[in-house]
């Protein structure tokens with residue numbers, strides 16, 4: 674997605690430890706026009722799989738996931754990192770090791786929101802080692818529902834998550850793939866640049 678690549682090149686910042694900061698359009702300040710286009714792109718890619726729900730993880734996955742759910746005309750379910758007091762009743766839960774925070778979190782989703790008839794499209798902002806996506810896959814598995822695809826805004830292709838998820842048979846669509854952040858320089862995956 675050329676508009677996204679241009680935005681990353683213009684406004685992305687490389688911070689220590691192979692982390693890309695995109696606080697000017699995705700993670701802190703959010704560009705609604707870009708999110709709308711991202712939602713349209715994911716919806717076009719996955720509409721044929723007939724998703725019944727979009728699932729993301731709070732908080733930075735919400736913006737692209739909401740626009741995707743809107744375009745598909747299905748609800749968005751936001752997995753919570755801390756169980757809020759208002760979330761009474763039974764939950765699905767999974768452990769997720771956070772790449773950026775370097776700590777394990779439990780993610781929870783109310784059992785009332787996913788069931789065995791659901792076809793779930795997982796959306797997240799970044800894919801690094803794949804732990805967040807696998808945590809959401811685990812929640813879907815507990816519900817007896819199906820994962821119909823995984824949509825990622827920015828895949829860091831130099832980390833293992835993409836390979837891990839694809840080797841397990843999931844269809845992963847990434848709108849931008851980053852080959853390297855070495856020396857503070859953002860290098861995109863060639864296929865994406867030529868595509």
Ligand code: 5GP
Nearest residue numbers: 692693772773799800801802803804805834
């Ligand atoms: P994973 O679980 O695939 O290792 O990491 C994905 C999660 O960590 C995403 O949900 C995202 O919030 C966060 N993350 C991983 N790498 C980056 C990065 O380079 N920049 C930002 N802003 N978040 C990241």
